[in-house]
Amino acid sequence: MKATHHQTKDLKRADLDVQGMSCAACANRVEKALAAASGVHSAAVNFATKTATVSFDPQTIDVQHLVQTVVDTGYSAKAGSDQFSTKEQEVSQEASDAEYHEIRLKFWVAAILSLPVLAIAMSHGRVAALNFVGSNWLQLALTTPVLFYCGRQFFTGAWNAFRHRAADMNTLVALGTGTAYVYSVAATIAPQFFAVASNLDIHSHSAGAPVYFEAAGVIIALILLGRMLEARAKGRTGEAIRRLIGLQPRTARVLRSGIEQDIPIEQVVKGDIVIVRPGEKIPVDGFVEQGSSTVDESMLTGESMPVQKKAKDEVFGATMNKTGSFQFQATKVGKDTALQQIVRLVREAQGSKAPIAKLADVISGIFTPIVLCIAIAAFVTWYIAAPVDTRLSMALLSFVSVLIIACPCALGLATPTAIMVGTGRGAENGVLIKGGEALEKTYSIDTIVLDKTGTITRGEPVVTDIHANDPFSPDEILRLAAVVERGSEHPLGEAIVRAAEERKLQLPGATNFNAIIGQGVEAQVMEKRVLVGNSKLLTDRGIDVQPLQTVAEELRSDGKTAMFIAIDGKLAGVLAVADPIKPESKEAVEALRKLGLRIVMLTGDGKRTAEAVARQVGIDEVHAEVLPEGKVDVVRQLQQEGRKVAMVGDGINDAPALAQADIGIAIGTGTDVAMEASDLTLIRGDLRGVVTALSLSRATVKTIKQNLFWAFIYNVIGIPIAAGALFPITGWLLSPVIASAAMSFSSVSVVMNSLRLRAYRAS
């Protein structure tokens, strides 16, 4: 049961599942009780769906009290949840399984009964054993159950659609097989009316008038077979999302009032302390409080390497704990977890519009009536144009063939199946695609703008080099520099403190701390006067930096920031801090280049650092010293040059640039804000994901194009052939049996082509 909480003005809305109501009067009673509760604005109880929909003032009453109100009336109730659950999935899976089994049974019945009919028809009266008096009656007896039992759904479906002044697939099948059947029955009962010396090649029967029972029967069998294959194949298109929902564990072990207890996952609330043991799935999202472990997050991020987790690290529901035990505090539960967000996003993407399919949508809307008209026109044309002795047969055959070969399903399946498989496959690789339109725009991208910090580099400066002058040791200068920098809040200073802590160096206290803005810091540490800063600061204090100037210069040319350290007025060494390039960045840039993209790097850093980083990863085009608000302008400028621009950045600072770009790609932000602003979201902070996203989008759009082309071409060529367009040239008229085989094949092949995307491997 699904339910939600919606905000309308100040009122909130909740759906409750109510159990135990046996009649409409019970529903009435529950409704009255709820409506009478204070704070309830209105309540409606639906007896059929066993739900109560309540609109209430959250200041006065909450969901728990609403539940209690129902319980007090003598029924049981629980608050619905808005999660995508395995339960919902099971219900629809059960239903589609039942449908599948029914179709399969009907197919076999149809196939077994139609086979003898086909044998009699194909023998053309030449096989003595099959050429007996009353063979038409036997065919009638065999075909009737095929039509009215196996093919019943086509007739009822067609009739239902007809009443709505609509026509669909069923209309075509029902009319085609129905016509062949009704004519054949008439020709069997009263052959004298039809026996106009019928000597059409393929149907010369001893009994007089030709009959087409095999057409009716075999068409039903083949179309059922097509449906069966299509249902199986279509089921597989949604596999990725089913797997995602299925990842969610059903229970969680929480610590409440000091007692460990297993509870259903729906009952976990924010703030719960959750215990996870080795080999267990993490139930919800939260932050580690105690313990450490490695966690396999591949199901969410596509990253196959397990991730180290320690106190204060974030963990995600549905990921697998590997080696250690830990406790964490739940911060996101229910529909707010990363997994649920991903599922919601992928679902929305799968239901989205794809502009490329606009024409196909228009056509599929008018397709069936138009095909009906073509079939009638073919009948009339052949009835008038063909010789008198074969005109009825030819008119009938072309009428039935046109109806049967026309396949609106292939057109209708072309786009949605590809989007379904493409977005699902993306989610499995940690790439979330917003929808059909985003896919298409990604296809035409020719320029990619990369933000340096956090995208190409790690976004967190670290100490990379320590050069110590005799008699000082590297550890000592790092230690003293860290003590001095501890007072500063500069990111470079933080990097130095972190490096010292990592080396487990003792950090004593400092006195007389003094920060010289834009130059450095100084302080007194255990009787020593320590100075950390640029060459200007040291020179001003009369210290000669010449001995280490070359080293510092080299470091700077590598894009690092060099800082001198002086102890008691003597030059002690130089420290280099840099935002390290992620190891995979170079490879990713190379792969992007191979996709034929113009690559541009953006950064707020100085030119020198920017160029050094660009050189190391292989980018030639750099915009340095760009202020955050200037990023939008760079994107706009590229667009004015006529480029189709994709912008890669961390959704929060870069949101305006992401929105301005033709395609915004948010990287490594997990599942937060960025999703709204961006067209593609990479869960993992790895630039290679961009390559995956772009190439998967391209592959998906290519598949859509192939599908649409195939579906159009199939109908454009198939329908005229079925109408007999080739007959004047080749003397060849398509048999309805072949037409039905072609039709079944065409829709299955479209789905199969989409399924090829499942084999897409992240580069």
Added chain:
Amino acid sequence: MDTSEYAVLVAGIALIAFVLWYFFGAKEKIVAGLNISGIQEVKVTVKGGYTPDVIEVLAGHPVKLSFYRDETSSCSEELAIRDFGILRALPAFRETSIEFTPEKAGTFEFTCGMNMLRGKLIVKLG
């Protein structure tokens, strides 16, 4: 041309005219707009089409469309309201509820997964 040929020709033209009129002609509109406590709930029966097939709602208020699929015909097994990014499987003989809040006024389509069965959702400013 003999008599039967004339008859077939005339009947054929008449049939084509009927098909075009019947399937593309103006449809009878059923407007079902309902408003209980801020939620606009509409029940739709799915059987070879949608009843009602024209639904009028107000913008800015949550809408709950409950689709009851009263058939097994696979044509109606999915429901799409693509302007709202909704694609949902409709299990046969079950009610499936779809909720969303239309923010803008306009006319939107809801269709089957293959775009053959159609209905209209008219969103008006409240």
